[in-house]
Amino acid sequence: MGDRIYFLRTARERGKSEERLRAAAARAAGLRAGDPSLLVLRTKEGKPYFPGENLHCSVSHSGGIWLCAISAAPVGVDIQLVGDCDAERIAARFFHPDEAAWLHSRGKEAFFEVWCAKESYVKYTGAGMLPGMDGFSVTDGAGISGRVGGALMRRVPFDERYRLFLCGGTPGEITVTELESE
């Protein structure tokens, strides 16, 4: 099974994440949504997982888009709507010095590349958000690294108003599929 991303355009994000995740995983694995192996559990850091070892997942939401990644290997996904923010201030606080330097040379458009890639990495590791964000770098001097901490790091083409990164997973094509509206 190649890595799959399922997304939903929704203005109402609250309370349905696990139901959506089960439905997406069932579709990816060819199972019924009620299959016991698709029970969604969470680590103490809040990362969702399935109790079986063969199906891995990650969830993200931003700006009216909810999405999840389903893979045969550990995976982290992050989507972020590009918007206004104090990029230099946030970079100084949360980014590795190498990332802050790269951002300074590239300008604000690069901010969301770095942020989204970092988020996908901490979701891949399951470490959780923010603490320790400045302790690793997703850049290699020329751009976003193709590997971070040994894991694949890929930008996924999506609506240009957003940035979408997938970390980990399996080599090969990433399939992006829109789910039916609720």
Place this chain on the structure above:
Amino acid sequence: MFDTVKDIVYQVTGKTGLTMDTDFVTDLELNSFDIMNIVCAFEDRFDTAIPTRDVWQLRRVSDVMEYMQKRGITE
């Protein structure tokens, strides 16, 4: 202070309808980028620094108010 917190959350995220018990992550479904921006806005409005290690103590509106009050900030 409650009105100030509500105003900051609205200005940064557009979310309304907050109560003292509102949880930023589970109730408002804010992501880490939103949280980061709210923290920066709290720092600016209350003229204080919030260490990164403290950010995840501020899960609910009431947590923010208690956090500020413990630091002598009343508004």
